[in-house]
Amino acid sequence: xxxxxxxxxxxxSAAKYYDPAATLSDEQIRELVRIGTTAPTSFHIQxxxxxxxxxxxxxxxxxxIAWSQPPIIEAAVTFIICxxxxxxxxxxxxxxxxxEAGVMPASMVPDWEIPARDLYLQHPQRQRDEAVRxxxxxxxxxxxxxxxLGLGSTPMIGFDAEAVARxxxxxxxxxxxxxLSIGAERPGNWxxxxxxxxxxxLDLV
Ligand SMILES: Cc1cc2nc3c(=O)[nH]c(=O)nc-3n(C[C@H](O)[C@H](O)[C@H](O)COP(=O)(O)O)c2cc1C
Numbered sequence: 001x002x003x004x005x006x007x008x009x010x011x012x013s014a015a016k017y018y019d020p021a022a023t024l025s026d027e028q029i030r031e032l033v034r035i036g037t038t039a040p041t042s043f044h045i046q047x048x049x050x051x052x053x054x055x056x057x058x059x060x061x062x063x064x065i066a067w068s069q070p071p072i073i074e075a076a077v078t079f080i081i082c083x084x085x086x087x088x089x090x091x092x093x094x095x096x097x098x099x100e101a102g103v104m105p106a107s108m109v110p111d112w113e114i115p116a117r118d119l120y121l122q123h124p125q126r127q128r129d130e131a132v133r134x135x136x137x138x139x140x141x142x143x144x145x146x147x148x149l150g151l152g153s154t155p156m157i158g159f160d161a162e163a164v165a166r167x168x169x170x171x172x173x174x175x176x177x178x179x180l181s182i183g184a185e186r187p188g189n190w191x192x193x194x195x196x197x198x199x200x201x202l203d204l205v
Pocket of ligand 1 (some may be wrong): 155
């Protein structure tokens, strides 16, 4: 079973070494994030924000609070992928464009908002879980979009979350879920690593 999409997925690996001379235009960066925002989110809540760290000055602010990992300075851009704590009160506003476009009847909005309120309001852990899920789906779409464009990517948890939140002005309700570097690679990156056998990770029930 293969096609271009599957080939793109299965051939990806995390890059460490990037061509420091290769930049991405703001238009290309916007396009990567636009693609990322087509990922699914719970109740269409779209609880994410993307901070594109792409100037030498901004990279110099991020590097020391991200373990000085080489991609921060060398990759064209490193996104701080933020998830926002799930808050059902934003749902009417997030669904309004669907209602306007005639995709969803206005009468259905409470059918999404009320269960979301029950799910999240009194449950901070679930609010945070949803922030992490949302940001991860967005990042994932960007990783494969980058790969399809011949660009490398590196998801990174090696950073000081509190320092990143402070330095880049994250709001109280925002979690810096991961850093994601994207850019043209240079030679020297590891080949793809073997995976655990399917029999170890798949239960067919
Ligand atoms: C959530 C997450 C956090 C990661 N953090 C880092 C990191 O801080 N630094 C790094 O070099 N690689 C990081 N990686 C890359 C992993 O080490 C890499 O994906 C894994 O070894 C599998 O290799 P592959 O992506 O090349 O298949 C991270 C990956 C994920 C998914």
